[in-house]
Each structure stands twice: as structure tokens, then as C-alpha cells.
Amino acid sequence: MARFDYVRANSLHDAIQLLNDPGMVSKPLAGGTDILVYIRQEEPWFDRLVDISRLPEPIIVERDGTQIYLGAGVTFAEATRSELLNQTAPLLVDACRSVGSPQIRNLGTLGGNVINAAPCADSLPPLVCLDAVAHIRSPEGERQVPVSQLVTGPNRSEVKAGELLTHFSFATPPAGVRSTFIKLGRRNAQSIARLSMAAMGRTNAQNVVDFARLTPGAATPRTERFREVEARLLDQQLTEELLVAAGEQATATMLEVTGRRWSTEYKELAIRALAERALRRVLHNGHGAC
Amino acid sequence: MEIEFTLNDQQIATDAPPDITLLALLRDHLSLTGTKEGCEIGECGACSVILDGRVINSCMVLAPQVAGRSVITIEGVRGAGGGPNDMQENFIDYGAVQCGFCIPGVIMAGEALLTHNPRPTREEIRWALAGNLCRCTGYQQIVDAIEATAQGRANGADNPGDHGEG
Numbered sequence: 001m002a003r004f005d006y007v008r009a010n011s012l013h014d015a016i017q018l019l020n021d022p023g024m025v026s027k028p029l030a031g032g033t034d035i036l037v038y039i040r041q042e043e044p045w046f047d048r049l050v051d052i053s054r055l056p057e058p059i060i061v062e063r064d065g066t067q068i069y070l071g072a073g074v075t076f077a078e079a080t081r082s083e084l085l086n087q088t089a090p091l092l093v094d095a096c097r098s099v100g101s102p103q104i105r106n107l108g109t110l111g112g113n114v115i116n117a118a119p120c121a122d123s124l125p126p127l128v129c130l131d132a133v134a135h136i137r138s139p140e141g142e143r144q145v146p147v148s149q150l151v152t153g154p155n156r157s158e159v160k161a162g163e164l165l166t167h168f169s170f171a172t173p174p175a176g177v178r179s180t181f182i183k184l185g186r187r188n189a190q191s192i193a194r195l196s197m198a199a200m201g202r203t204n205a206q207n208v209v210d211f212a213r214l215t216p217g218a219a220t221p222r223t224e225r226f227r228e229v230e231a232r233l234l235d236q237q238l239t240e241e242l243l244v245a246a247g248e249q250a251t252a253t254m255l256e257v258t259g260r261r262w263s264t265e266y267k268e269l270a271i272r273a274l275a276e277r278a279l280r281r282v283l284h285n286g287h288g289a290c
Numbered sequence: 291m292e293i294e295f296t297l298n299d300q301q302i303a304t305d306a307p308p309d310i311t312l313l314a315l316l317r318d319h320l321s322l323t324g325t326k327e328g329c330e331i332g333e334c335g336a337c338s339v340i341l342d343g344r345v346i347n348s349c350m351v352l353a354p355q356v357a358g359r360s361v362i363t364i365e366g367v368r369g370a371g372g373g374p375n376d377m378q379e380n381f382i383d384y385g386a387v388q389c390g391f392c393i394p395g396v397i398m399a400g401e402a403l404l405t406h407n408p409r410p411t412r413e414e415i416r417w418a419l420a421g422n423l424c425r426c427t428g429y430q431q432i433v434d435a436i437e438a439t440a441q442g443r444a445n446g447a448d449n450p451g452d453h454g455e456g
Contacts, residue, residue, distance in 0.1 A: 103335060
């Protein structure tokens with residue numbers, strides 16, 4: 001006898017209804033790259049998988065005015081190929097390119113990556129750095145939650161049973177803002193991030209920082225913008241000393257949140273170096289002193 | 291449950307439980323054992339097949355998910371006469387096969403690559419194989435064989451593959 005049942009949703013409406021069918025526990029199935037590993041190792045806690053991987057709505061990437069809409073069902077590979085994302089969110093494209101292998105990138109989705117909420121989820125730091133908002137559908141309608149608040153801790157998300165994450169939205173970054181994503185893993189392919197860094201930034205004609213965002217991944221239980229680092233940079237002349245100070249602030253902010261843990265000895269040095277490197281990439285305009 | 295899909299360019303219908311993987315469907319229910327079972331957690335690539343034109347791990351897909359879609363397995367990669375195609379010949383000529391366990395998956399990744407990028411650089415070939423572990427060859431000969439296949443196809447040599455999706 002099968003350990004669970006399977007049903008394919010034919011529309012978003014259909015999916016929400018199926019997920020809320022009384023008398024059984026249903027779970028959405030999109031890319032499957034986490035669920036399939038889970039059901040091999042554990043007895044499933046759900047009665048039925050609702051296949052949402054073939055719905056048209058969640059696989060769209062489009063621009064509406066200054067907003068970018070990114071379907072939760074977009075795979076890492078599709079995100080990598082999206083011209084719109086390459087133009088507006090290169091840090092997210094970099095992160096998607098760093099996930100797993102070609103086989104995994106062809107299956108795994110951005111929505112699944114966020115909802116499963118692994119501390120090392122590669123798409124999380126870029127989405128938080130972009131101030132992306134998650135759109136969550138239920139029988140009662142839609143609610144919106146910033147991605148930084150959606151993931152509340154390791155493997156915990158705000159999305160409740162019967163709800164479905166349909167898409168993300170974020171504002172197109174202002175002209176001239178550059179972005180990057182750096183991942184530290186044990187090798188280039190098939191690697192789990194030990195630490196990652198998403199950064200966005202811009203310096204003006206006077207080489208003064210006028211836009212700065214920094215979001216480390218796998219550093220703190222919640223993935224958040226490090227606003228103390230951003231404040232340290234804003235309106236300052238870009239110098240080597242400023243980048244060093246920003247890196248030191250990144251370490252200090254992480255320690256404030258996590259305290260000293262078994263991995264701190266490594267991470268306090270690594271986060272400083274990654275923050276410096278990422279910020280140098282996005283802020284250095286070729287004219288200044290550093 | 292009844293699952294209808296296109297397997298190696300042939301429409302088929304088969305009855306299978308809803309909780310098995312595509313890999314189990316291929317090997318245990320359809321007796322297509324060319325697709326190998328390795329890690330079963332999406333890391334080794336031995337079970338790679340092409341789903342709607344893209345290479346995926348068949349251990350990461352539930353069998354009913356392929357309903358209405360097209361799956362190409364290693365059994366669907368062959369020359370016009372039914373023997374090896376040009377890529378498979380090149381794997382033999384370049385010594386790219388040792389124990390052979392990973393090779394069906396590697397061929398699927400190679401074919402998918404050449405479908406979408408007919409003239410890859412060596413670096414691109416290496417990235418395309420990032421999801422296929424080979425513990426014998428060190429990859430060098432595999433990259434050589436795929437590179438030679440791309441060159442051969444670009445030079446108009448026979449491409450005896452009998453399906454368009456690679």
C-alpha cells in the first residue's frame with residue numbers, strides 16, 4: 001500500500017482547495033528535491049502530495065512598472081536564464097547558479113528553497129537583500145509577508161498548513177546599483193553554503209556611498225539585512241579603511257545575534273572577509289582610492 | 291494509479307503506486323535498467339534522465355509527476371541502426387568508460403548539454419557534468435569524448451541520435 005497519495009492541481013484555485021480538503025493532511029509538491037530526500041529517510045507526516053509544479057501562475061517572471069514579480073515555482077535554472085532577472089537582480093542569478101547541480105537546478109524552485117528554510121538556502125540572502133515580499137494565498141485571500149520575516153529560523157517558516165506561497169515581488173533596484181552574491185562552500189559544485197553574502201551598493205560621482213545593503217546567509221538563525229553595516233557605509237567616502245570597518249561591523253553584528261558558538265572561530269573571520277569582498281565588488285567604481 | 295507519458299518517443303501507459311520515484315518506475319516497473327540507482331538523494335547523477343528536454347535526477351521526481359511529459363532514458367539514446375550513437379562511440383574511442391556505472395547518467399547530461407549548447411567550451415562541459423560523479427576516470431576522457439562529439443556534430447558528421455531532444 002502506498003505511503004501517501006498524489007494529486008495534481010490544475011489551477012491555483014484547485015491547489016488551494018486541495019490543500020484545504022478536510023480529513024487529510026496535504027502538502028504541496030513543487031520541485032521535489034527536498035521532499036523526495038525526506039520520504040526516502042522518514043515516514044511521511046502527510047497523507048497526500050498536491051503537485052503544483054505544472055501550474056502556470058507560479059512560473060512567471062515579469063515586470064509591472066518598477067515591481068518585479070517572480071513566481072515561487074520558477075526553477076533555479078529558469079531564474080538563471082531569465083533576462084529580466086539578469087538585468088534587475090544579478091545577485092539572485094548568481095545564487096541560483098551556485099545551487100547543487102544542473103539536474104537539481106532544473107527541478108528545485110525558489111519558493112521551495114525559501115519555504116523549506118534551510119539556514120544555508122542560497123536564494124534567501126539575495127531575496128532578503130532585495131527586500132522581496134512573499135505573496136501567500138489561502139481560501140481567505142492573499143497576504144504579503146517580507147521574506148526576512150517569512151523564515152523565522154532554521155527550517156521554520158511563517159507559512160501555515162493550507163496556505164500556498166505563490167510568488168515574490170521586489171522593487172527594481174535604482175539605476176547604477178550593483179549587486180553580488182558570494183558563497184563559501186567546500187567545493188564549487190553540489191556544495192552546501194557554509195556562509196554566503198549578498199550585497200547591493202552604489203557610490204556617487206564624489207565616491208561617496210549612497211546605497212548599501214548587506215545580507216549574510218547561514219550566519220544568523222534569521223536571514224536579515226545587517227543594518228548596522230549599511231549605516232556604517234552610507235554617506236561615507238569609500239576608502240579601504242571604510243571597507244575594513246564594514247567587515248568588522250559584520251562580524252560584530254553576527255556575534256550580537258548568535259553569541260559565540262562552535263563555528264564562531266571560523267565564521268567571525270570568514271564573514272569579515274566575505275563582507276569586505278562583496279562590498280568592494282559592488283561599491284568600487286574604478287575612480288576612487290580603493 | 292495509471293500514468294501516461296512519452297518514454298523514449300513512445301506513448302505508454304502504466305500502472306504504478308503514487309509514492310514511488312521515476313527511477314523506481316523505470317527500473318522496477320518498466321525493466322529499463324540502463325538508468326542506474328546510486329545515492330537516491332540527488333547527488334550522484336547516476337539516475338539522470340532527460341525530462342521535457344532538461345536533464346534531471348530521476349530519484350528526485352515522483353513517478354506520477356511525469357504524466358503527459360516526455361522522458362528520455364539511456365535506452366532512448368542510440369544510433370540509426372540501433373547501436374551506439376556518435377557520443378557513445380566517442381566514449382569508447384576516448385577511453386571514457388571504466389566501471390561504467392555512472393556512464394548512462396553522464397551520457398544523458400552530455401546529450402542535454404549539446405541540445406542546448408551545441409559548441410560548449412571545455413569549462414562549460416565540466417560545469418554541465420557537475421552533477422555526475424565518476425570515481426574511476428577523473429573526468430578527463432569524458433570531457434574529451436563530449437568535446438569530440440560536439441566537434442563532430444558541428445562538422446556535419448552523422449548525428450545518428452534518433453530524437454531531437456538530446
